[in-house]
Amino acid sequence: MAEKDLLKKYREKRDFDLSAEPFGGDKNQKDADKKIFVIQKHEATNLHYDFRLLIAGVLKSWAIPKGPSTNPKVKRLAIRTEDHPLEYADFEGVIPKNQYGGGTVMVWDSGTYSTDKKDENNKPISMQKQLENGHCTFVLNGHKLKGGYVLLRMKNQEKNEQWLLKKIEDKEADARRKPTKTENKSVLTGRTMKEIEKEEKS
Secondary structure, eight states, X not given: OOHHHHTHHHHHTXXXXXXXXXXXXXXXXXXXXXXXXXXXXXXXXXXXXXXXXXXXXXXXXXXETTOOOSOTTOEEEEEEEEEEOGGGGGOOEEEOTTSTTOEEEEEEEEEEEEOOOBOTTSOBOOHHHHHHHTEEEEEEEESSOEEEEEEEEOTTOTTTOEEEEEEOSSTTOOTTOOHHHHOOSOTTTOOOHHHHHHHHHO
C-alpha cells in the first residue's frame, strides 16, 4: 500500500492550516527504510504516551495510557491508532485545543530498534509480517528505554486493535525504575511539558 494511502486517515483527522503537525511525504526512501522508534508524551484529553515504530515507511502507532514500563511483570494496554508520517518523529509542540488530539506533545524518547525474530525455518520475519500476525518482538536502543520488548495483540481484537506492551526479561529490565514518573524532559529539546506549552504559546 502506498504511503499516501497509509496516511489517509491521519490527514483526514487534521486541519494543517491550524495545527503545526507535519503533513508528511517529505522524507526520502532512504529515511523511510530506517528502523527508528519514538515515544511522545501527549497531554490531550487524557495524558498518555504515543509509541511509534517505523515500519513500511510510516510510523505505526499505539496510545499507551500508563506509558511504557521497564518491569517485565507489568503489561501495559496499547491501543492501536492511525499511522503517522515519518516526519512526526520530530514533532514537539502544542496542538490547538479545538483540533484532533489537542494538547501538548513532547518527544519523550527516541532511538532505533532491531528485531531478529525468525520462523520455524530459521528465516527472518519482517516487522510488517509480525505486525500482521499480531506479535511483534524487538529491541529498543533509545535514550530512556533499552532492551527487548514485545507488542501482543489481544485475542479477538483484530478490529478494535487493543494490544499489550511488555518488557522482556533481559539486562535492561528493572522493576525499580519508574521512567514515566522520574524522567520528565524531552530528549529532543530538554524541555518539560510546561516549558513546551509556555514557549510554544508565547
